[in-house]
Amino acid sequence: MELRFFNTLERRVMPFHPLVPGEVGMYTCGPTVYNFAHIGNFRAYVFEDVLRRTLEFFGYRVRQVMNLTDVDDKTIRDSRAAGLPLREFTAKYKEAFFEDIRSLFIEPAEVYPAATDHIAQMIELIEVLMQRGYAYQSEDKCVYFSIDKFPDYGRLARIDRENQRAGVRINADEYAKDSVADFALWKAWDEADGDVGWESPWGRGRPGWHIECSAMSCEYLGHHFDIHTGGVDNMFPHHEDEIAQSEAAFGGKWVNYWLHCEHLMLNGEKMSKSLGNFYTLRDLRAKGWSGREIRWVLIGAHYRKKLNFTFDALEQSRETLARFDAMFQRMREIEAHGDGAEIAAAVTAALGHFRSALADDLNTAAAIAALFELSKTANKLADSGTLSAAGAGSVLAAFREFDRVIGCLEVDRVRAGAAIPAEVTALAEQRAAARKARNFAESDRLRDEIARLGFTIEDAPGGAYRLKKC
Numbered sequence: 136m137e138l139r140f141f142n143t144l145e146r147r148v149m150p151f152h153p154l155v156p157g158e159v160g161m162y163t164c165g166p167t168v169y170n171f172a173h174i175g176n177f178r179a180y181v182f183e184d185v186l187r188r189t190l191e192f193f194g195y196r197v198r199q200v201m202n203l204t205d206v207d208d209k210t211i212r213d214s215r216a217a218g219l220p221l222r223e224f225t226a227k228y229k230e231a232f233f234e235d236i237r238s239l240f241i242e243p244a245e246v247y248p249a250a251t252d253h254i255a256q257m258i259e260l261i262e263v264l265m266q267r268g269y270a271y272q273s274e275d276k277c278v279y280f281s282i283d284k285f286p287d288y289g290r291l292a293r294i295d296r297e298n299q300r301a302g303v304r305i306n307a308d309e310y311a312k313d314s315v316a317d318f319a320l321w322k323a324w325d326e327a328d329g330d331v332g333w334e335s336p337w338g339r340g341r342p343g344w345h346i347e348c349s350a351m352s353c354e355y356l357g358h359h360f361d362i363h364t365g366g367v368d369n370m371f372p373h374h375e376d377e378i379a380q381s382e383a384a385f386g387g388k389w390v391n392y393w394l395h396c397e398h399l400m401l402n403g404e405k406m407s408k409s410l411g412n413f414y415t416l417r418d419l420r421a422k423g424w425s426g427r428e429i430r431w432v433l434i435g436a437h438y439r440k441k442l443n444f445t446f447d448a449l450e451q452s453r454e455t456l457a458r459f460d461a462m463f464q465r466m467r468e469i470e471a472h473g474d475g476a477e478i479a480a481a482v483t484a485a486l487g488h489f490r491s492a493l494a495d496d497l498n499t500a501a502a503i504a505a506l507f508e509l510s511k512t513a514n515k516l517a518d519s520g521t522l523s524a525a526g527a528g529s530v531l532a533a534f535r536e537f538d539r540v541i542g543c544l545e546v547d548r549v550r551a552g553a554a555i556p557a558e559v560t561a562l563a564e565q566r567a568a569a570r571k572a573r574n575f576a577e578s579d580r581l582r583d584e585i586a587r588l589g590f591t592i593e594d595a596p597g598g599a600y601r602l603k604k605c
């Protein structure tokens with residue numbers, strides 16, 4: 136089955152063909168580490184995770200690069216306000232970001248390059264643009280990209296040439312479509328930068344935001360790669376500027392497929408830090424919602440549709456996941472004889488629907504419908520006592536397959552915890568205490584007792600242990 140994605144560059148759904156068969160190079164614009172990411176940001180990262188997992192599900196080996204923007208207008212502004220050195224200020228939010236993505240079941244990227252570790256590569260890239268005549272230093276000492284020299288400028292965001300103001304300059308990292316202009320590659324140091332700055336052929340200063348992604352993607356994925364993603368708000372100016380810089384410097388097509396995810400909304404408005412209408416992941420977790428429940432809400436809608444965030448959706452997510460948990464538990468308890476034939480067709484159909492929904496531009500909503508279908512059939516057969524152990528096993532196996540992409544079903548979580556009787560856990564705790572007191576005779580006696588109840592105990596470093604059913 137062929138994977139198809141909506142390519143923003145062409146504004147149509149296209150079959151996906153990577154440059155190297157079986158392998159995918161993918162660049163995803165990462166967080167600006169000046170605050171805790173909000174769940175709108177996480178909609179984008181979860182979408183990218185679903186994309187990555189889907190590619191893997193279809194057998195591709197993925198090399199994903201996600202940058203960390205640890206120097207730009209916002210990080211400098213807020214680190215100064217906090218009275219902290221930039222590095223120290225951003226370190227806290229980098230760490231928080233990694234904690235957050237773990238709790239949302241996001242698979243780690245292969246590389247997380249930080250902008251401040253790649254200043255030399257950015258300077259080198261700007262030098263190439265200077266040599267090739269695409270960049271110039273203006274009287275304000277900043278270096279700008281001349282959009283006039285790049286006839287394709289505006290192709291991604293569909294901006295007509297008449298609306299472009301070549302020669303007019305803008306040096307803010309973020310700006311709107313109606314101020315299309317030559318943008319800053321290198322920003323000359325000024326007072327607001329405090330002690331942030333690097334020496335360059337154009338004097339002390341710092342890189343513009345856009346050049347960061349061009350330099351870091353080139354470093355880890357080369358001059359031409361498969362997929363570049365981000366939220367729709369990244370399309371202009373960020374991605375437009377990245378394309379201009381990269382294609383001007385490398386001399387050819389830079390990225391084959393551009394995928395953009397729509398916004399997470401709150402009461403009809405884009406969730407955003409600047410509007411102040413946002414929840415961080417931490418806000419929601421403090422209210423008792425789990426990463427699993429939040430992820431389920433975020434993947435429920437197709438990535439190219441706006442998604443309105445509500446607490447009702449979280450309630451529903453909790454209910455749905457609890458129902459799946461109960462179904463998993465039920466499947467494990469079924470011991471009736473048989474060969475599984477009674478549900479084989481439903482399992483095959485559900486896996487087929489799941490696969491074809493994802494192949495169709497990551498239609499997660501339709502993919503999830505396949506989960507509900509199979510769950511319903513399995514429960515119905517179980518109700519009528521006609522589901523065999525083999526059939527129940529094949530249902531669980533199918534859900535483990537689904538979870539390679541869904542990521543938060545945790546099909547075997549209940550078994551790991553609930554199947555261990557309290558009596559066994561209590562003995563294991565007593566044994567841990569005996570070991571701590573170096574009473575090894577008692578510890579061995581308890582191990583034997585645990586074994587008589589049908590469990591083995593494996594010791595791990597630091598006094599931890601793991602119980603397993605024999």
Ligand code: AMP
Nearest residue numbers: 167175176178179365366369398399406
């Ligand atoms: P930033 O840290 O502002 O560069 O944003 C990080 C990522 O989150 C980018 O890919 C943005 O496009 C994305 N993003 C920001 N706000 C939202 C939102 N409300 N819904 C979906 N994605 C968003």
Ligand code: ZN
Nearest residue numbers: 164165348373
């Ligand atoms: Zn970027």
